[in-house]
Amino acid sequence: MRKVYFDHSATTPVDPAVAEVMMHYLTEHFGNPSSIHAFGREARKAVEKARQQVAEAIGAASVGEIAFTGSGTEADNMAIRGVAYANRHKGNHIITSAVEHSAVLNCCKQLEREGFSVTVLPPDEYGRVTARQVAEAITDKTILITVMHANNEIGTIMPIKEISEVARAKKIIFHTDAVQSFGKIPVNVDELGVDLLTLSAHKIYGPKGIGAMYIRKGTFWHPIMFGGGQERRRRPGTENVAGIVGFGKAVELAMQRMYADAERLSKYRDRLIAEVLEKIPHTILTGHPKERLPNHVSFCFRFIEGESMLLMLDMKGIAISSGSACTSGSLEPSHVLTAIGLSKEVAHGSLRLTMGKDNSEEDVDYFLEALPPIIERLRAMSPLGEG
Amino acid sequence: MRKVYFDHSATTPVDPAVAEVMMHYLTEHFGNPSSIHAFGREARKAVEKARQQVAEAIGAASVGEIAFTGSGTEADNMAIRGVAYANRHKGNHIITSAVEHSAVLNCCKQLEREGFSVTVLPPDEYGRVTARQVAEAITDKTILITVMHANNEIGTIMPIKEISEVARAKKIIFHTDAVQSFGKIPVNVDELGVDLLTLSAHKIYGPKGIGAMYIRKGTFWHPIMFGGGQERRRRPGTENVAGIVGFGKAVELAMQRMYADAERLSKYRDRLIAEVLEKIPHTILTGHPKERLPNHVSFCFRFIEGESMLLMLDMKGIAISSGSACTSGSLEPSHVLTAIGLSKEVAHGSLRLTMGKDNSEEDVDYFLEALPPIIERLRAMSPLGEG
Amino acid sequence: MYSEKVMDHFTNPRNVGEIENPDGVGQVGNPSCGDIMKITLRVENNIIKDIKFKTFGCGAAVATSSMVTEMAMGKTLDEALQITNKSVAEALEGLPPAKMHCSNLAADALKAAIEDYLKKQNA
């Protein structure tokens, strides 16, 4: 059976070239970067090279602005809580959006429990918040604005540049979670105008369990984990050398591939959107029709539930995801889909298709063949709608 | 030139068998364990198998008591701060020892800044604290005792069982950092009588950037990082699948090898101690002469400074470490060495030799040849002592 | 994640559909929670002669619906009322912990359909 992996926003396979360099740093060059002997120095050199690769890719002014972490989630925690704790004397107000990743939203919730006050901006129907909304939410207590660059569930790209201009004008620290955008569209800290930025390796053909936080020089910040002095005292613990080296390599490859991939995949994307909407009635495109990631397609199909759809696609060899509550074991469907105004009932029928470097036009053909009968079958089984 | 790696307490090479399984989970079976499609289910299965391997190795009652983390440091942070925050309503007092790893001590320092009160027990000259000291330090506000199982710098094994009996009798939560002992001596959570325990993969021929926290069922605890629901809501972020699988495999191999390695290496250890003390005057054995890790040898050589010694040994192909301040770029030598009563001057001349599975008797011979002339040369250069 | 039995009932669900002019109808669940089950019955001499389901929900919801219809088919109403959430889950060789609430729905829908039938009889 054909295998089609269409879940690159969930995670990606590690590029063989990345796996190969990782292997060297797991086995031969296995030293602890803090050791001063030859094994340690070799590891240190590799970590610093990777830091350089990341810094260059996002246009950081210096390598000292990059700290490696154990995940994108940890980088979000470090950025948001680290800024909040360090700037509490200045104020306790934070602004975010309702469509952020749970790593951001749950940090904000925790900060609320600790006495901070959080404004969660509602997005428009495409999942965007505007610079104007942000400007209106700012108070003299606002110490941090955190708005994601591109949304993981619906692919919508936020107007980060406009928002950062507002933040700059008011001298408020601005963080963006670029986990989904990095490697797919240009991410440059100066062009975006951000003070902190989150990355994760496993979304760009690097390993899981490695992230990075960019922090602009001079940004007031406190660590949130305590131990040794690694990563310039920003993140303690022996460095995941192989993971960091793999991240560096993945970044290098992503930068080489980005424009060509975006061009190719956005054609598939537009074809998928057009044909699915045409072939399958009662279908809603979620996210912005234009301002979206080049590899990202997402829908809601009325009258059916996501998990069942996923299982049936899986039986056809197609790996894909849904924001359905039933895929997460909770009763609440995706907060992103309800935030853009969909009813819970509709949100349960969501599907997210995210393409990657190895997908071909044949994968798209195969999917477009497989989907309609599945939807039809599930609708025939459904007590809802025309079922 | 011969290469002798004698720094296994700093980190270890990944076992080729471990690297091989990791490779599969980086490239082929790369799914996100939260995904319900086949790629995701494969990854989930592998993560749960590794959890089983870790649970069994330490005698945990159920796999639900193991949470994977991004390092030993993170597991220490989770255990100590997670218990402290969750039990603050019961009291604010924590007991620890002066020879803990910085991951433990710096968590305690942070908790002090947050209003907790910490008693840091002074060890005896061998680096041990006693159950009696702990008993005497307990107040009705004590909520947590954290004492390491074996010390990283001087190899001393703590009387954890006796300490845990005191903790049990007073119903106080007890954590031990078993990063250095695990895989070298038996570590069983019931025999040790601990409620929480920290492990790290890279000390047992697993990858860096993976740790685990054992938490006994029913232990009151709060998370310290916020995001998705991974690891039973204990540690958010996409799981480092390859790292976790590698950890599981490393644990399996460590359990097979432990007794034979301990027997072999403790012979080398005893020979190294005897011959170095005999050959080199003005040498102090640090740590306990008997109650120490089987692979661990540590000294202070008077009148010389550790980094210079390390560099000279490195030129002979011997990788080894020191608790000298000069290896860490600070002016303070190891807190462990000063805690056991050594002057800073003496502590600067420390050397730690930690053996591993691939070391041979020839490595020991080679080291015993190489060391004396280096000490002699440095002493001749030194303005101190008989120099 | 799911047992083979669950996957079998999900892939080849038994008794899908809706009986026309049924003797009893039961519908439970809530579309905003992501699950609705509708069971329709034909009853003769106190025996379930035919039973069909329609379900909006996850794989477990589909499988439990299918299983509960298979278990109830041909049974007397009294016997059918003995079918519990637990027995459905067991017949499916277990459900993942997070999915246990789905099995509740199936037995509940059956019960609602039987009660609907009984109410109509007494009306």
Next chain:
Amino acid sequence: MYSEKVMDHFTNPRNVGEIENPDGVGQVGNPSCGDIMKITLRVENNIIKDIKFKTFGCGAAVATSSMVTEMAMGKTLDEALQITNKSVAEALEGLPPAKMHCSNLAADALKAAIEDYLKKQNA
């Protein structure tokens, strides 16, 4: 970590030792901070005719000691007093940031030795 030049001076330090009956002696640093440098001088006609060092300290400390003796040898006292921490570090092709305090020691020890000589002259 260290430049080649540093490693060269560490591995083959120039002018190690202690001059007997020196004309000037300078010792700086503190053993509890992990670094002591002792410089002994022989001075003739205001020129450093011989200079030796002894050092307890890290690789950078040894290398800066060695370098400063090499730089001072044969210089007039006035010229030698121009040697700064920075010029020593530069002559070594740089030091890691964490090690900059070692280079301070070397120039300081030289200065202390010269001052000791000058004091003795004036005594």
